[in-house]
Amino acid sequence: MTSPPALGNGSRLDFNSPLSEDRAARLVTSLAAPSPATILDLGCGWAELLLRLLAAAPVATGTGVEVHGPDLARARTNAAARKLADRVSFVEGPAESHPDPADVVISIGAFHAFGTVAEALKALHSRVNPGGRLLFGAEFWERPPPADRLAGMWPGASLDDCTDLAGLVDQAIVAGFRPLQVQTASTAEWEDFESGLAADVEEWLASHPAHPEAATVREKLDAQRGMWLRGHRGFLGFAYLTLAVS
Template identity: 40%
Template structure:
Protein backbone atom coordinates (compact mmCIF):
# COMPACT_ATOMS: atom_id res chain seq x y z
CA UNK A 1 0.00 0.00 0.00
CA UNK A 2 1.51 3.33 -1.07
CA UNK A 3 1.94 6.29 1.28
CA UNK A 4 -0.70 8.41 -0.42
CA UNK A 5 -3.37 5.73 0.02
CA UNK A 6 -2.40 5.16 3.65
CA UNK A 7 -2.57 8.89 4.32
CA UNK A 8 -5.94 9.27 2.62
CA UNK A 9 -7.47 6.41 4.63
CA UNK A 10 -5.86 7.61 7.86
CA UNK A 11 -7.28 11.12 7.46
CA UNK A 12 -10.83 9.97 6.77
CA UNK A 13 -12.08 11.41 10.07
CA UNK A 14 -9.48 14.17 10.44
CA UNK A 15 -9.19 15.81 7.01
CA UNK A 16 -6.84 18.50 8.26
CA UNK A 17 -3.52 16.68 7.92
CA UNK A 18 -1.98 18.26 11.00
CA UNK A 19 -2.54 18.14 14.77
CA UNK A 20 -4.91 21.12 14.72
CA UNK A 21 -8.58 21.10 15.69
CA UNK A 22 -11.34 22.64 13.57
CA UNK A 23 -11.62 25.47 16.10
CA UNK A 24 -7.90 26.23 15.81
CA UNK A 25 -8.08 26.09 12.01
CA UNK A 26 -10.94 28.60 12.07
CA UNK A 27 -9.01 30.95 14.36
CA UNK A 28 -5.86 30.76 12.22
CA UNK A 29 -7.79 31.36 9.01
CA UNK A 30 -9.64 34.30 10.55
CA UNK A 31 -6.30 35.94 11.35
CA UNK A 32 -4.84 35.06 7.96
CA UNK A 33 -7.72 36.52 5.93
CA UNK A 34 -8.62 39.53 8.06
CA UNK A 35 -6.52 41.97 6.02
CA UNK A 36 -8.79 41.89 2.95
CA UNK A 37 -12.42 41.02 2.17
CA UNK A 38 -11.59 39.79 -1.33
CA UNK A 39 -8.41 37.84 -1.84
CA UNK A 40 -6.61 34.91 -3.39
CA UNK A 41 -5.17 31.97 -1.45
CA UNK A 42 -2.70 29.28 -2.54
CA UNK A 43 -2.03 26.04 -0.68
CA UNK A 44 1.22 24.30 -1.63
CA UNK A 45 0.61 20.67 -0.69
CA UNK A 46 -3.13 21.04 -0.10
CA UNK A 47 -4.14 17.37 0.19
CA UNK A 48 -7.92 17.38 0.34
CA UNK A 49 -7.89 21.20 0.49
CA UNK A 50 -9.39 21.36 3.96
CA UNK A 51 -7.84 24.74 4.76
CA UNK A 52 -8.90 26.28 1.45
CA UNK A 53 -12.45 24.98 1.51
CA UNK A 54 -12.95 26.32 5.02
CA UNK A 55 -11.55 29.69 3.99
CA UNK A 56 -13.81 29.91 0.93
CA UNK A 57 -16.89 28.89 2.92
CA UNK A 58 -16.22 31.70 5.41
CA UNK A 59 -15.28 34.34 2.84
CA UNK A 60 -17.50 34.46 -0.28
CA UNK A 61 -15.24 36.98 -2.05
CA UNK A 62 -12.08 34.89 -1.82
CA UNK A 63 -10.74 32.54 -4.47
CA UNK A 64 -8.24 29.73 -3.94
CA UNK A 65 -5.83 27.38 -5.67
CA UNK A 66 -4.54 24.09 -4.30
CA UNK A 67 -1.58 22.03 -5.49
CA UNK A 68 -0.86 18.42 -4.58
CA UNK A 69 0.57 15.19 -5.99
CA UNK A 70 -2.22 12.96 -4.63
CA UNK A 71 -4.83 12.71 -7.40
CA UNK A 72 -7.29 10.86 -5.19
CA UNK A 73 -7.04 13.54 -2.49
CA UNK A 74 -7.74 16.20 -5.09
CA UNK A 75 -10.80 14.26 -6.23
CA UNK A 76 -12.04 14.24 -2.64
CA UNK A 77 -11.34 17.97 -2.46
CA UNK A 78 -13.49 18.60 -5.53
CA UNK A 79 -16.32 16.52 -4.08
CA UNK A 80 -16.18 18.39 -0.77
CA UNK A 81 -16.01 21.75 -2.50
CA UNK A 82 -19.10 20.88 -4.53
CA UNK A 83 -20.95 19.78 -1.41
CA UNK A 84 -20.07 23.05 0.32
CA UNK A 85 -20.84 25.11 -2.77
CA UNK A 86 -17.43 26.68 -3.31
CA UNK A 87 -16.20 24.62 -6.29
CA UNK A 88 -16.34 27.56 -8.72
CA UNK A 89 -13.89 29.51 -6.58
CA UNK A 90 -11.40 26.67 -6.13
CA UNK A 91 -8.81 25.57 -8.67
CA UNK A 92 -6.89 22.34 -8.08
CA UNK A 93 -3.66 21.26 -9.76
CA UNK A 94 -2.14 17.78 -9.79
CA UNK A 95 1.61 18.40 -9.79
CA UNK A 96 4.66 18.93 -7.59
CA UNK A 97 4.17 21.96 -5.38
CA UNK A 98 7.64 23.18 -6.34
CA UNK A 99 6.66 23.13 -10.03
CA UNK A 100 3.54 25.29 -9.69
CA UNK A 101 3.56 28.72 -11.31
CA UNK A 102 0.84 31.35 -11.56
CA UNK A 103 0.32 34.58 -13.50
CA UNK A 104 -1.09 36.48 -10.54
CA UNK A 105 0.25 36.63 -6.97
CA UNK A 106 -1.67 35.54 -3.90
CA UNK A 107 -2.73 37.39 -0.77
CA UNK A 108 -2.24 34.26 1.33
CA UNK A 109 0.07 31.31 0.74
CA UNK A 110 -0.32 28.22 2.91
CA UNK A 111 1.85 25.17 3.48
CA UNK A 112 0.78 23.26 6.57
CA UNK A 113 2.79 20.16 7.37
CA UNK A 114 4.09 19.97 3.80
CA UNK A 115 7.51 21.60 4.07
CA UNK A 116 9.11 18.28 3.13
CA UNK A 117 7.97 18.97 -0.45
CA UNK A 118 10.53 21.77 -0.63
CA UNK A 119 13.24 20.28 1.57
CA UNK A 120 12.49 22.12 4.79
CA UNK A 121 10.98 25.22 6.35
CA UNK A 122 13.19 27.94 4.85
CA UNK A 123 13.06 26.54 1.29
CA UNK A 124 9.27 26.40 1.68
CA UNK A 125 9.19 30.06 2.69
CA UNK A 126 11.40 30.92 -0.27
CA UNK A 127 8.93 29.19 -2.59
CA UNK A 128 5.98 30.90 -0.92
CA UNK A 129 7.62 34.29 -1.35
CA UNK A 130 7.66 33.81 -5.12
CA UNK A 131 3.85 33.60 -5.12
CA UNK A 132 3.12 36.31 -2.57
CA UNK A 133 1.49 39.64 -3.39
CA UNK A 134 2.83 42.81 -1.72
CA UNK A 135 1.50 42.91 1.82
CA UNK A 136 0.46 39.26 1.62
CA UNK A 137 0.90 36.66 4.34
CA UNK A 138 2.16 33.10 4.64
CA UNK A 139 0.60 30.50 6.92
CA UNK A 140 3.10 27.71 7.46
CA UNK A 141 2.93 24.68 9.75
CA UNK A 142 6.10 22.94 10.87
CA UNK A 143 7.22 20.40 13.45
CA UNK A 144 9.71 21.29 16.17
CA UNK A 145 11.35 19.57 19.13
CA UNK A 146 9.45 20.10 22.38
CA UNK A 147 12.43 18.48 24.09
CA UNK A 148 15.68 16.87 23.04
CA UNK A 149 14.88 13.73 21.01
CA UNK A 150 16.39 10.44 22.03
CA UNK A 151 17.98 8.03 19.59
CA UNK A 152 14.88 5.84 19.86
CA UNK A 153 12.63 8.77 18.92
CA UNK A 154 14.78 9.61 15.90
CA UNK A 155 14.83 5.98 14.79
CA UNK A 156 11.06 5.72 15.12
CA UNK A 157 10.50 8.87 13.08
CA UNK A 158 13.17 8.05 10.56
CA UNK A 159 14.49 11.54 11.29
CA UNK A 160 17.77 13.24 12.08
CA UNK A 161 18.28 15.62 14.99
CA UNK A 162 18.85 18.51 12.58
CA UNK A 163 15.61 17.93 10.70
CA UNK A 164 13.91 20.18 13.24
CA UNK A 165 14.89 22.67 15.93
CA UNK A 166 13.29 23.81 19.16
CA UNK A 167 10.52 26.42 18.98
CA UNK A 168 12.77 29.38 19.79
CA UNK A 169 15.37 28.41 17.20
CA UNK A 170 12.70 27.69 14.60
CA UNK A 171 11.21 31.14 15.13
CA UNK A 172 14.64 32.82 15.14
CA UNK A 173 15.49 31.22 11.80
CA UNK A 174 12.26 32.50 10.27
CA UNK A 175 12.94 36.02 11.52
CA UNK A 176 16.54 35.92 10.29
CA UNK A 177 15.18 34.96 6.86
CA UNK A 178 13.32 38.26 6.68
CA UNK A 179 9.90 37.25 7.99
CA UNK A 180 7.91 38.72 10.89
CA UNK A 181 5.56 36.46 12.84
CA UNK A 182 2.26 38.29 13.27
CA UNK A 183 0.54 35.30 14.89
CA UNK A 184 1.34 31.75 15.83
CA UNK A 185 -0.27 28.71 17.33
CA UNK A 186 1.37 25.74 19.06
CA UNK A 187 -0.71 22.58 18.93
CA UNK A 188 -1.53 21.14 22.35
CA UNK A 189 -0.79 17.61 23.48
CA UNK A 190 -4.54 16.98 23.38
CA UNK A 191 -4.62 18.01 19.72
CA UNK A 192 -1.69 15.69 18.99
CA UNK A 193 -3.39 12.79 20.79
CA UNK A 194 -6.68 13.36 18.98
CA UNK A 195 -4.87 13.54 15.65
CA UNK A 196 -2.79 10.40 16.21
CA UNK A 197 -5.65 8.30 17.60
CA UNK A 198 -7.78 9.41 14.65
CA UNK A 199 -4.98 8.66 12.16
CA UNK A 200 -4.24 5.18 13.46
CA UNK A 201 -7.86 4.42 14.31
CA UNK A 202 -9.24 5.35 10.89
CA UNK A 203 -6.64 3.21 9.16
CA UNK A 204 -7.23 0.26 11.50
CA UNK A 205 -11.01 0.63 11.11
CA UNK A 206 -10.66 0.43 7.34
CA UNK A 207 -8.61 -2.76 7.67
CA UNK A 208 -11.20 -4.32 9.97
CA UNK A 209 -14.06 -3.30 7.67
CA UNK A 210 -12.32 -4.74 4.59
CA UNK A 211 -10.75 -8.00 5.81
CA UNK A 212 -10.71 -9.53 2.32
CA UNK A 213 -9.02 -6.56 0.66
CA UNK A 214 -5.48 -7.39 -0.48
CA UNK A 215 -4.18 -4.32 1.38
CA UNK A 216 -5.99 -4.98 4.67
CA UNK A 217 -3.01 -6.58 6.39
CA UNK A 218 -0.67 -3.82 5.22
CA UNK A 219 -3.06 -1.15 6.47
CA UNK A 220 -3.37 -2.79 9.86
CA UNK A 221 0.41 -3.17 10.08
CA UNK A 222 0.91 0.51 9.19
CA UNK A 223 -1.60 1.59 11.85
CA UNK A 224 0.00 -0.60 14.53
CA UNK A 225 3.52 0.57 13.64
CA UNK A 226 2.55 4.24 13.62
CA UNK A 227 0.72 3.93 16.95
CA UNK A 228 3.73 2.30 18.59
CA UNK A 229 6.14 4.89 17.18
CA UNK A 230 3.95 7.65 18.56
CA UNK A 231 3.09 6.25 21.99
CA UNK A 232 6.50 4.73 22.69
CA UNK A 233 8.49 7.38 20.88
CA UNK A 234 7.77 10.95 19.85
CA UNK A 235 4.68 11.70 21.99
CA UNK A 236 5.58 14.81 23.99
CA UNK A 237 8.84 15.25 22.09
CA UNK A 238 7.67 16.38 18.66
CA UNK A 239 5.68 19.60 18.63
CA UNK A 240 3.87 21.46 15.87
CA UNK A 241 3.62 25.20 15.32
CA UNK A 242 1.60 27.14 12.77
CA UNK A 243 3.02 30.58 12.05
CA UNK A 244 1.40 33.52 10.26
CA UNK A 245 4.17 35.53 8.64
CA UNK A 246 4.69 38.77 6.77
CA UNK A 247 7.72 40.19 5.00
Protein backbone atom coordinates (compact mmCIF):
# COMPACT_ATOMS: atom_id res chain seq x y z
CA MET A 1 0.00 0.00 0.00
CA THR A 2 1.38 3.39 -1.02
CA SER A 3 2.40 5.57 1.93
CA PRO A 4 1.93 9.33 1.82
CA PRO A 5 4.88 11.54 0.93
CA ALA A 6 6.41 13.50 3.78
CA LEU A 7 4.58 16.77 4.36
CA GLY A 8 6.71 19.78 3.43
CA ASN A 9 9.38 17.79 1.58
CA GLY A 10 9.44 20.40 -1.19
CA SER A 11 9.34 17.97 -4.10
CA ARG A 12 7.06 20.31 -6.07
CA LEU A 13 9.10 23.42 -5.31
CA ASP A 14 12.18 24.82 -7.02
CA PHE A 15 13.04 26.97 -3.99
CA ASN A 16 12.35 26.36 -0.31
CA SER A 17 11.11 29.92 0.24
CA PRO A 18 8.57 32.25 -1.40
CA LEU A 19 10.75 32.99 -4.44
CA SER A 20 9.65 33.28 -8.05
CA GLU A 21 11.68 32.32 -11.11
CA ASP A 22 11.88 35.97 -12.14
CA ARG A 23 13.17 37.18 -8.78
CA ALA A 24 15.62 34.29 -8.55
CA ALA A 25 17.02 35.13 -11.98
CA ARG A 26 17.51 38.77 -11.01
CA LEU A 27 19.20 37.85 -7.74
CA VAL A 28 21.52 35.42 -9.50
CA THR A 29 22.46 38.00 -12.14
CA SER A 30 23.22 40.59 -9.47
CA LEU A 31 25.29 38.26 -7.30
CA ALA A 32 27.22 36.85 -10.26
CA ALA A 33 28.09 40.28 -11.69
CA PRO A 34 31.26 40.81 -9.56
CA SER A 35 32.56 37.38 -10.70
CA PRO A 36 32.84 35.75 -7.27
CA ALA A 37 35.42 33.00 -6.84
CA THR A 38 33.76 31.34 -3.84
CA ILE A 39 30.12 30.91 -2.85
CA LEU A 40 28.83 29.59 0.47
CA ASP A 41 25.20 28.66 1.10
CA LEU A 42 24.45 28.11 4.79
CA GLY A 43 21.23 26.15 5.25
CA CYS A 44 21.22 25.40 1.54
CA GLY A 45 18.39 22.84 1.48
CA TRP A 46 18.57 21.26 -1.96
CA ALA A 47 20.77 24.20 -3.08
CA GLU A 48 18.81 25.34 -6.11
CA LEU A 49 19.91 28.96 -5.84
CA LEU A 50 23.52 27.94 -5.19
CA LEU A 51 23.56 25.76 -8.31
CA ARG A 52 22.05 28.51 -10.45
CA LEU A 53 24.60 30.98 -9.17
CA LEU A 54 27.44 28.57 -9.95
CA ALA A 55 26.12 28.21 -13.50
CA ALA A 56 26.10 32.00 -13.85
CA ALA A 57 29.57 32.44 -12.30
CA PRO A 58 31.67 29.90 -14.22
CA VAL A 59 34.93 30.52 -12.33
CA ALA A 60 33.36 30.04 -8.91
CA THR A 61 33.35 27.06 -6.61
CA GLY A 62 30.61 26.54 -4.07
CA THR A 63 29.85 24.91 -0.73
CA GLY A 64 26.40 24.08 0.58
CA VAL A 65 25.84 23.33 4.27
CA GLU A 66 22.62 21.65 5.40
CA VAL A 67 21.46 19.47 8.30
CA HIS A 68 18.75 17.61 6.37
CA GLY A 69 20.26 14.66 4.55
CA PRO A 70 17.46 14.08 1.98
CA ASP A 71 17.79 17.67 0.78
CA LEU A 72 21.51 17.20 0.26
CA ALA A 73 20.87 14.01 -1.72
CA ARG A 74 18.60 16.00 -4.03
CA ALA A 75 21.26 18.73 -4.28
CA ARG A 76 23.97 16.25 -5.27
CA THR A 77 21.73 14.66 -7.89
CA ASN A 78 20.90 18.06 -9.40
CA ALA A 79 24.56 19.13 -9.35
CA ALA A 80 25.58 16.01 -11.24
CA ALA A 81 22.77 16.44 -13.78
CA ARG A 82 23.91 20.01 -14.49
CA LYS A 83 27.58 19.03 -14.67
CA LEU A 84 28.42 21.14 -11.63
CA ALA A 85 29.49 18.35 -9.29
CA ASP A 86 33.19 19.16 -9.73
CA ARG A 87 32.63 22.76 -8.62
CA VAL A 88 30.44 22.25 -5.57
CA SER A 89 30.72 20.34 -2.30
CA PHE A 90 28.04 19.65 0.25
CA VAL A 91 28.48 19.38 3.99
CA GLU A 92 25.89 17.74 6.21
CA GLY A 93 25.89 19.63 9.46
CA PRO A 94 24.89 22.84 11.22
CA ALA A 95 25.55 26.16 9.50
CA GLU A 96 27.30 27.66 12.51
CA SER A 97 30.00 24.98 12.39
CA HIS A 98 31.27 26.20 9.00
CA PRO A 99 33.29 29.39 9.58
CA ASP A 100 35.17 29.58 6.26
CA PRO A 101 34.47 32.88 4.45
CA ALA A 102 33.40 33.32 0.82
CA ASP A 103 32.89 36.07 -1.74
CA VAL A 104 29.14 35.43 -1.79
CA VAL A 105 27.32 34.01 1.22
CA ILE A 106 23.68 32.92 1.04
CA SER A 107 21.48 32.52 4.10
CA ILE A 108 17.79 32.23 3.29
CA GLY A 109 15.36 31.29 6.03
CA ALA A 110 18.23 29.85 8.07
CA PHE A 111 19.11 32.53 10.60
CA HIS A 112 17.86 30.32 13.47
CA ALA A 113 21.07 28.30 13.16
CA PHE A 114 22.84 31.26 14.78
CA GLY A 115 20.09 32.36 17.17
CA THR A 116 18.28 35.64 16.54
CA VAL A 117 18.39 37.68 13.34
CA ALA A 118 20.85 40.10 14.94
CA GLU A 119 23.10 37.24 16.09
CA ALA A 120 22.95 35.64 12.65
CA LEU A 121 23.90 38.85 10.84
CA LYS A 122 26.83 39.37 13.21
CA ALA A 123 28.05 35.81 12.62
CA LEU A 124 27.56 36.03 8.87
CA HIS A 125 29.53 39.27 8.60
CA SER A 126 32.74 37.41 9.44
CA ARG A 127 31.94 34.83 6.77
CA VAL A 128 31.84 37.34 3.90
CA ASN A 129 35.16 38.26 2.30
CA PRO A 130 36.02 41.97 2.00
CA GLY A 131 34.14 43.39 -0.96
CA GLY A 132 31.78 40.43 -0.93
CA ARG A 133 28.02 40.06 -0.72
CA LEU A 134 25.51 38.42 1.59
CA LEU A 135 22.08 37.39 0.33
CA PHE A 136 20.01 37.27 3.50
CA GLY A 137 16.42 36.03 3.53
CA ALA A 138 14.27 36.39 6.62
CA GLU A 139 10.72 36.98 7.80
CA PHE A 140 9.39 40.33 8.96
CA TRP A 141 6.00 41.75 9.91
CA GLU A 142 4.22 43.47 7.05
CA ARG A 143 1.97 44.78 9.81
CA PRO A 144 1.58 43.69 13.43
CA PRO A 145 -0.88 40.78 13.61
CA PRO A 146 -3.78 40.96 16.07
CA ALA A 147 -3.94 38.38 18.84
CA ASP A 148 -6.36 36.04 17.03
CA ARG A 149 -4.17 35.84 13.93
CA LEU A 150 -0.99 35.45 15.99
CA ALA A 151 -2.62 32.54 17.80
CA GLY A 152 -3.24 30.86 14.44
CA MET A 153 0.42 30.87 13.43
CA TRP A 154 3.22 28.51 14.43
CA PRO A 155 3.18 27.21 18.03
CA GLY A 156 4.38 29.86 20.44
CA ALA A 157 4.31 32.66 17.87
CA SER A 158 5.06 36.05 19.37
CA LEU A 159 5.20 39.62 18.12
CA ASP A 160 8.85 39.54 19.19
CA ASP A 161 9.62 36.83 16.63
CA CYS A 162 9.99 39.47 13.90
CA THR A 163 10.52 43.17 13.42
CA ASP A 164 9.19 45.29 10.58
CA LEU A 165 11.12 45.62 7.31
CA ALA A 166 12.85 48.83 8.36
CA GLY A 167 13.94 47.19 11.59
CA LEU A 168 15.30 44.19 9.70
CA VAL A 169 17.40 46.43 7.46
CA ASP A 170 18.56 48.40 10.50
CA GLN A 171 19.82 45.17 12.07
CA ALA A 172 21.87 44.45 8.94
CA ILE A 173 23.43 47.91 9.10
CA VAL A 174 24.26 47.55 12.80
CA ALA A 175 26.00 44.24 11.95
CA GLY A 176 28.30 46.07 9.51
CA PHE A 177 26.51 45.66 6.18
CA ARG A 178 25.17 48.17 3.68
CA PRO A 179 21.91 47.32 1.84
CA LEU A 180 22.36 47.15 -1.92
CA GLN A 181 18.91 45.74 -2.64
CA VAL A 182 15.83 45.36 -0.44
CA GLN A 183 13.21 43.06 -1.96
CA THR A 184 10.14 41.40 -0.47
CA ALA A 185 8.11 38.37 -1.51
CA SER A 186 4.83 39.10 -3.24
CA THR A 187 1.46 37.58 -2.39
CA ALA A 188 1.77 35.41 -5.51
CA GLU A 189 5.16 34.09 -4.37
CA TRP A 190 3.73 33.22 -0.96
CA GLU A 191 0.73 31.47 -2.54
CA ASP A 192 2.92 29.43 -4.89
CA PHE A 193 5.20 28.47 -2.00
CA GLU A 194 2.50 27.49 0.49
CA SER A 195 0.47 25.62 -2.14
CA GLY A 196 3.59 23.91 -3.44
CA LEU A 197 4.55 22.69 0.02
CA ALA A 198 1.33 20.70 0.23
CA ALA A 199 0.71 19.83 -3.43
CA ASP A 200 2.16 16.33 -3.55
CA VAL A 201 0.48 15.31 -0.30
CA GLU A 202 -2.88 16.77 -1.36
CA GLU A 203 -2.69 14.82 -4.62
CA TRP A 204 -1.84 11.64 -2.72
CA LEU A 205 -4.84 12.21 -0.43
CA ALA A 206 -7.17 12.76 -3.38
CA SER A 207 -6.02 9.42 -4.81
CA HIS A 208 -6.10 7.51 -1.48
CA PRO A 209 -9.14 8.77 0.45
CA ALA A 210 -9.69 5.41 2.18
CA HIS A 211 -6.04 4.80 3.10
CA PRO A 212 -5.51 3.99 6.81
CA GLU A 213 -3.36 7.11 7.13
CA ALA A 214 -5.73 9.39 5.22
CA ALA A 215 -7.43 10.91 8.26
CA THR A 216 -4.12 11.77 9.90
CA VAL A 217 -2.74 13.23 6.68
CA ARG A 218 -5.91 15.28 6.16
CA GLU A 219 -5.63 16.68 9.68
CA LYS A 220 -1.99 17.68 9.17
CA LEU A 221 -2.74 19.33 5.82
CA ASP A 222 -5.64 21.29 7.28
CA ALA A 223 -3.51 22.45 10.20
CA GLN A 224 -0.69 23.58 7.90
CA ARG A 225 -3.09 25.44 5.62
CA GLY A 226 -4.76 27.03 8.65
CA MET A 227 -1.46 28.45 9.88
CA TRP A 228 -1.13 30.17 6.51
CA LEU A 229 -4.67 31.29 5.70
CA ARG A 230 -5.90 31.94 9.26
CA GLY A 231 -2.52 32.90 10.64
CA HIS A 232 0.31 34.65 8.84
CA ARG A 233 -1.25 35.45 5.44
CA GLY A 234 -1.19 39.21 4.95
CA PHE A 235 0.90 39.80 8.06
CA LEU A 236 4.16 37.88 7.62
CA GLY A 237 6.52 39.12 4.95
CA PHE A 238 9.73 37.64 3.63
CA ALA A 239 12.66 39.86 2.67
CA TYR A 240 15.58 39.23 0.36
CA LEU A 241 18.38 41.60 1.33
CA THR A 242 21.48 41.88 -0.83
CA LEU A 243 24.10 43.24 1.54
CA ALA A 244 27.63 44.52 1.05
CA VAL A 245 30.31 44.44 3.72
CA SER A 246 30.93 48.02 4.83
